[in-house]
Amino acid sequence: MSEVVDEKSMAGGAQSDPIHAEKALSEIDHAADLDRNAKASQYKADAIEAENNEHNMGVFEAMKAYPMASFWAFVMSSCIIMESYDVFLIGNFVALPAFINEFGIVNPADGTMVIATKWQSALQVSGQLGALIGVFVAGPLTSRIGYRWATITGLMLLNAFIFVFYFASTLPVIFAAQILEGLPWGIFIANAPAYCSEIVPMRLRAPATQMLQMFWAIGSIIVGAVTYVYNDNPDASAYRIPIALQWMFPTPLAILIFCGPESPWWLVRKGRLEQAAHAVGRLGRRSRLNCQETVAMMRRVVDLEKSEKEPGFTELFKGTDAYRTAIVCGVYLAQNLTGNLIANQAVYFFRQAGVGTNLAFALGLITSALQMIFVMLSWILTTHFGRRSIYLWGSAFNTLLLVVLGIAASVGKSNASSLAQAALGLIISVMFTLGPAPASWVIIGETSAIRLRPLTTGIGRASYYIVEIPCIFLASYMLNPTSGNLGGKCGYVWGGTGLLCLITAYFYLPEMKNRSYREIDILFNRKVSARKWPETVVDINDDE
Template sequence: MASKSPLTNQENVHVVPEKYDAEHTENILQDKTLIQEARLATEAEHNMTFLQAIKTYRKAVFWSVLVSMSIVMEGYDTTLIGSFFAYPSFRQKYGQYHGPEAGYQLSSQWQAGITDIGAVGNIIGALMNGYFTHKYGHRKVMMVALASMTGFLFITFFAPNIEVLLIGAFLCSIPWGVYATMGPAYAAEVCPLSLRGYLTAYVNLCWVIGQLLSAAVLRGLVNNQTQWGYRIPFAIQWIWPIPLFIGAWLCPDSPWWLVRANRLEDAERSLQRLTQKDANLDHKSAIALMVRTTEIEKEAECGTSYWDCFKGTNLRRTEIACVCFLGQVSNGGYFAYSPTYFFEQAGVSPTSAYGIALGGTGLAFIGTCCSWFIMSKFGRRDIFIVGFSILICCLLLIGILACVQQTKAIKWVQSVLCLIWLGSYSASVGPIIFTIVAEIGATQLRTKTVVLGRSTYYVGNIIGGVLEPYMMNPTKWNWKGKTAFFWAVTSFLTTLWAFFRLPETKDRTYEELDIMFLGKIPARKFFQEKLDGNEVNTSI
């Protein structure tokens, strides 16, 4: 029989004082008063409706949306660099002349180099965010990233040759990695349970908005043969940092981060700034829940380093974050996200195909908005599995159609299936991944868990970016539409993993998730598990 856990020992009564300091948290797990306060906060979280949460936490919504807006920059910037490879004025400036037929072209080596060095910079920026956010909080790290971005943009804007442009692209990609991992982590920590899913999924919408802006700017300047055809899109990036810097300077720190830093009075003040004064919210109970959750993780020997993400039950949580983010590559996005190839094969002009692809990005925007209504009705796990199942069906149909005699009508059907894939992905898998990853990590390791997941995505992106051209290129493997079969297999393997390993996190407080992970509850039983907050199995 297992020995009695110190988390269930309630013999030592410790009264929670009006003011907090370090000495009052030593025996917090045996504190009956604080346990009761945490239980009241948990009940309040579960009982708060969406409309009540919007009314009470509208300031938190504002600050979360503001911080996540930095991801618009990442969506804009990452799309911009890749799109420039086909820009006439850009190729004339940085490419080499290959005769009257080919004209100025950027070599495949330089294209791959700029793309891959950007992914390396993203990983470095994400890892730096995980390290420095733990020490200094979200606000300060965001402000440093924005200031750095402002300076690095001068390198890309004034780059006299391709070598300097490569350096500028690398340096700019470092703050992009910060933005991509900052938004979901901050949203998950400042918003209540009933808003958590919507505001973490909003991160995906910001990404799509950035892609839309980039596509619109490029479409408007594609016929500009002067240097401003590529310089203006670079210069537009300077619009974002200053207002976002001011917002980051004014926004409150995450109360969860302040609790982890043992600044409990500051945490209460931060919570007051995130909520309405007339809401009559019990801030002390909310802080008590944060303190108790943090102490449960400390009792389970949950550290704060990257190495701790791979120890004990945190390894399972890291696995979930990494595989979920990798799902944004294994789902076949490199193949199906843009149907331009099939439209061109069907005889549509390149300009029209580009316009249809731009419309596809608009479809992604609508799909992400629809995802908010879907996640209000269904769980994260169900959305993930059903969404992937729809993607697999689309990919299989595209692959099957590629095996028959090719006609213009078949190419149109394949193009439409790509658009269906895009809409389904944007309404399910795309946004729900950000929500799952933001929720799944232990509170002490939240940002680092998001960072490791996003870094896995960047590595997968590099691999997918290398494989896809080989599979599609007529001079290489020449799979064409049959490439869909490869991505259907990777999607199926991801879905199979999710069925056995992905738990349901909807409507669970972070304390409840800690208890279930510590109790080694199977993924398929998370949704039905009943908890009273008193029993924790600390064996890991």
């Protein structure tokens, strides 16, 4: 009873003494502030520790610490096989005798059968038209449901759309089928570089994102092998079987991706910190990692970029994000303007250079195999020499080779000239995958702000398709014997555009090798000149 009285008297005393009550509340607020400050201090200390650990890791140490991150990057990158397979498949179909006999017209110049220029161009841009729509869908979709579910959705849609392509019996239906297949391609190509760059530590960002170019080459190898085997078939099986083989990929990949982890960066952006820590644990060896510290490092970058608004496309063109978007778009554009179209139309290019059908398909297969080997060599070059250096030197060498190709085609028609053009076409296609192509994927994966990454990679790939579509029409016009009939002289055109891309990259492309995402954010916010990035120091304590 006395206790009750004491409590009441204390309560009454508190009520009757507002000064003491206010003091008590002030002490509670102060204690809460101290607790918050202590947590914030510990969180920043953990973030700094995790970032320092990544800086101190070598490549092999990073592979040992994050073995499963490399595996899941491998799985996500393999989705690119499907776009590559279909792009090269259509490119080979326009040189495939059975396809030409079924869908071609008579060339009035020599009486041979050819695919009409308008349809040759239309078929090769149809998939890109679909993908252009797909990349605009990919950004908002991935921002909402995550990389895994967005990619699985695309894979299941692709399974359905392959049916339309397989049973198509006219060129307009094939055109429509390719547009449908392009929709999920847009999701794959927008998500893959972003996901791969987010799940691996700093030292593995180059090889993880460059695997995309390797799988692009693998897709072309499979197409080259299949079309080479069926090249002599006189009936529809020569192109029906290669179409049906597309079903090899989507379902197994969907199962694997379902079993994989979501990007921990995406989970941190959504505030799901425990799930992010679990995802980090699945990507690396728990015995070698402190998952909470790694998540703290991610939180630090996400807080640095924090905004009241949901990520939107308009943000990509404001402030420093506009510069970052321009870099991603510029690198994507350059892929179409520095020799990539010769690589994508290698077999048809060889045929128009005067090489026989069987040799053209064999050279196409050799080109694809060499591309895969050279992509793997680029892992070493880009990791040790940097993205900017490899991109600039590779682009310069490719531009020179394109001009030499034009010269070889200008000396007159002869067997030696045809072989020289074929050889140069092969070298250009292969060297493109040693320098500018694989370095592009690393730059694309690293440049954008974390919160805007799905949208930036999507808009960047959209710019790729927007430029690629007219370039495909131009390339088809230049190579088709019923139109421009330029053959190797197209090297002059692509050499000129390649030089323009090289000059632009020299002034505006920064070197992001060995930079954490926090450092990249800060350097962009400080508006440091692209050529001064390597010499600029960012303190580990800086938050800007």
